Amino acid sequence: MIKVAYTSRTGHVEKIIGKLGLTDALKINDGTEKVDGEYVIFTFTTGKGKTPKQVESFLAANPGVKAVVGSGSTAKSHIETFNFAAENISKAYGIPIIAKVDGVGTEEDMVLIKAALEKM
């Protein structure tokens, strides 16, 4: 299965990684981490639809990104920029979005994401 790199600020993405059983996933803290070859990136959205800075740095330094999974919020304050980090990354790198989940996601989300990762 393809490698996974992720970042998490308040723990939602970390929980998703746990629910998927991705024990080898690489946690991005400051964006200086390195991954060899192809990988899928998991990220939250910050600001008003912004990609976290550490994710931007990581993607710029690690050219093998193949797909993205986003965790955002459907709360009123975020709905207009729901999962824009995943959208931004998809556009910038020309890669598909596997899923855009709300918070920690549903069991259906996990089944879909797992199936997509297993195919890669």
Ligand SMILES: Cc1cc2nc3c(=O)[nH]c(=O)nc-3n(C[C@H](O)[C@H](O)[C@H](O)COP(=O)(O)O)c2cc1C
């Ligand atoms: C300051 C702040 C800004 C946010 N902005 C957005 C946003 O623009 N769009 C969105 O979908 N979610 C937004 N969110 C929600 C987070 O992306 C969402 O809660 C995510 O699950 C957090 O993942 P984490 O717990 O792994 O850090 C924002 C959250 C915070 C605290």
